[in-house]
Amino acid sequence: MLHTYEFWFVVGSQFLYGPEVLETVAARAAEMADKLNASGNLPCKIVYKVTAKTNAEISDVVREANYDKHCAGIITWCHTFSPSKMWINGFANLQKPYCHFATQYNREIPNEEIDMDFMNLNQAAHGDREHGFIAARLRMPRKVIAGYWQDEDVQKRLGDWMRAAVGVAVSRELKVMRFGDNMREVAVTEGDKVEVQAKLGWQVNTWPVGQLVDTMNAVTDAEIDALMDEYRATYDFASEDTDFIETVRYQAREEIAMKKMLDAEGCKAFSNTFQDLYGMRQLPGIASQHLMAQGYGYGGEGDWKVAAMTAIIKAMAEGKTGGTAFMEDYTYNLVPGAMYSLGAHMLEVCPSVAAARPRVEVHPLGIGDREPPARLVFEGHEGDAIVVSLIDMGGRLRLICQDIECVKPILPMPNLPVARVMWKALPSLTTGVECWITAGGAHHTVLSYDVTAEQMHDWANIMGIEFVHIGKDTTPEGLEHDLFLADLAWKLK
Numbered sequence: 001m002l003h004t005y006e007f008w009f010v011v012g013s014q015f016l017y018g019p020e021v022l023e024t025v026a027a028r029a030a031e032m033a034d035k036l037n038a039s040g041n042l043p044c045k046i047v048y049k050v051t052a053k054t055n056a057e058i059s060d061v062v063r064e065a066n067y068d069k070h071c072a073g074i075i076t077w078c079h080t081f082s083p084s085k086m087w088i089n090g091f092a093n094l095q096k097p098y099c100h101f102a103t104q105y106n107r108e109i110p111n112e113e114i115d116m117d118f119m120n121l122n123q124a125a126h127g128d129r130e131h132g133f134i135a136a137r138l139r140m141p142r143k144v145i146a147g148y149w150q151d152e153d154v155q156k157r158l159g160d161w162m163r164a165a166v167g168v169a170v171s172r173e174l175k176v177m178r179f180g181d182n183m184r185e186v187a188v189t190e191g192d193k194v195e196v197q198a199k200l201g202w203q204v205n206t207w208p209v210g211q212l213v214d215t216m217n218a219v220t221d222a223e224i225d226a227l228m229d230e231y232r233a234t235y236d237f238a239s240e241d242t243d244f245i246e247t248v249r250y251q252a253r254e255e256i257a258m259k260k261m262l263d264a265e266g267c268k269a270f271s272n273t274f275q276d277l278y279g280m281r282q283l284p285g286i287a288s289q290h291l292m293a294q295g296y297g298y299g300g301e302g303d304w305k306v307a308a309m310t311a312i313i314k315a316m317a318e319g320k321t322g323g324t325a326f327m328e329d330y331t332y333n334l335v336p337g338a339m340y341s342l343g344a345h346m347l348e349v350c351p352s353v354a355a356a357r358p359r360v361e362v363h364p365l366g367i368g369d370r371e372p373p374a375r376l377v378f379e380g381h382e383g384d385a386i387v388v389s390l391i392d393m394g395g396r397l398r399l400i401c402q403d404i405e406c407v408k409p410i411l412p413m414p415n416l417p418v419a420r421v422m423w424k425a426l427p428s429l430t431t432g433v434e435c436w437i438t439a440g441g442a443h444h445t446v447l448s449y450d451v452t453a454e455q456m457h458d459w460a461n462i463m464g465i466e467f468v469h470i471g472k473d474t475t476p477e478g479l480e481h482d483l484f485l486a487d488l489a490w491k492l493k
């Protein structure tokens with residue numbers, strides 16, 4: 001997916017310095033785009049578009065970017081001085097993510113070469129400040145990245161922002177398929193679908209479970225055989241008994257049917273609920289897990305918001321290997337010096353976060369009044385990660401992101417028949433819980449080893465929604481103060 005998107009490099013200048021300077025600016029801008037693309041640190045291609053010198057040129061390139069489905073954002077830089085009034089009309093109409101790349105062509109000030117001609121050409125130091133003012137004046141959401149364009153850390157920051165911008169593009173076209181409604185009496189999984197579509201682009205609609213059952217009934221044995229071969233190539237089987245295999249084959253039937261319906265409607269995320277399984281023998285287990293491994297987003301108990309966020313974050317993380325999964329804080333280890341959260345769900349944790357090859361097992365579910373479903377059982381791997389929750393505050397959306405440190409589970413838990421991930425919450429388990437609850441975070445989350453809090457902040461900023469970050473320095477008192485101020489600020493918007 002990432003390779004289908006590109007970012008347009010728009011360089012600011014003016015006619016004041018003559019054609020020779022403008023030719024130099026254009027040549028250098030093209031060179032910079034080529035070298036950035038060759039660096040290997042960017043997930044998407046940069047396309048040098050224009051050295052913009054007039055209001056009309058800027059307005060034209062913005063208009064073109066807005067309507068080009070492959071353009072995921074624009075990156076601007078001012079090689080020379082670029083009077084900012086000429087950017088107003090274009091910026092006022094910009095609908096794509098915007099990054100201001102505050103850099104300069106030369107790394108060093110050349111002692112012998114520097115004269116006024118050099119100064120007039122290489123004046124990004126104040127050209128970018130004039131350029132930055134107008135975005136601040138227009139209250140534009142933007143990312144400002146400063147540093148030398150050939151430095152690896154700077155390139156990687158630019159690449160990280162690109163991934164956030166791709167998440168925006170995915171969000172604005174995302175369709176979510178709901179099989180059934182939300183779990184009865186649950187509050188946090190509810191939300192305003194109209195507001196979400198207006199703000200984030202999501203098209204969230206419901207399909208009858210009966211239609212899914214009809215599609216399942218039409219699945220052929222040959223289709224199931226092919227998917228079973230894929231399961232065997234990817235996962236270990238706990239048994240080869242006839243009943244076991246038949247249970248797994250039923251999950252394959254469910255997966256094939258759901259994928260057919262998702263793909264037919266262009267949906268990249270889905271939800272279901274154990275309270276609406278009419279005509280189905282099992283709640284989808286490995287069926288949902290294997291779909292998530294292919295990049296589809298999922299939400300349990302009708303949680304369409306977390307389904308959508310899972311799909312978006314997976315798209316942002318494409319090509320990375322840490323993994324991204326639907327998750328839920330399930331229970332705590334509250335022993336002093338060993339305080340951990342155990343994340344799991346009754347079936348549906350994505351195997352992309354597994355530390356080792358997952359195992360297909362069959363166990364009773366206990367809820368839903370259906371047959372024991374097959375599911376993937378595994379431990380999550382170690383590493384830094386985040387958990388993310390999007391909630392509807394009534395009148396606005398809030399994205400909550402917490403930093404965590406995933407560890408190898410401290411117990412084998414041989415009788416726990418589900419995938420599990422264990423982590424230390426920052427700044428600590430108890431403080432993190434207090435902050436999470438204070439902010440209104442849901443029990444369902446997206447866990448990602450690949451996407452950072454900064455990227456989620458960038459995504460929320462572009463989308464124009466509230467962002468709350470819980471990290472190593474967060475305190476309940478400080479968070480309460482920030483939330484109070486945020487409430488006031490958002491009421492004024």
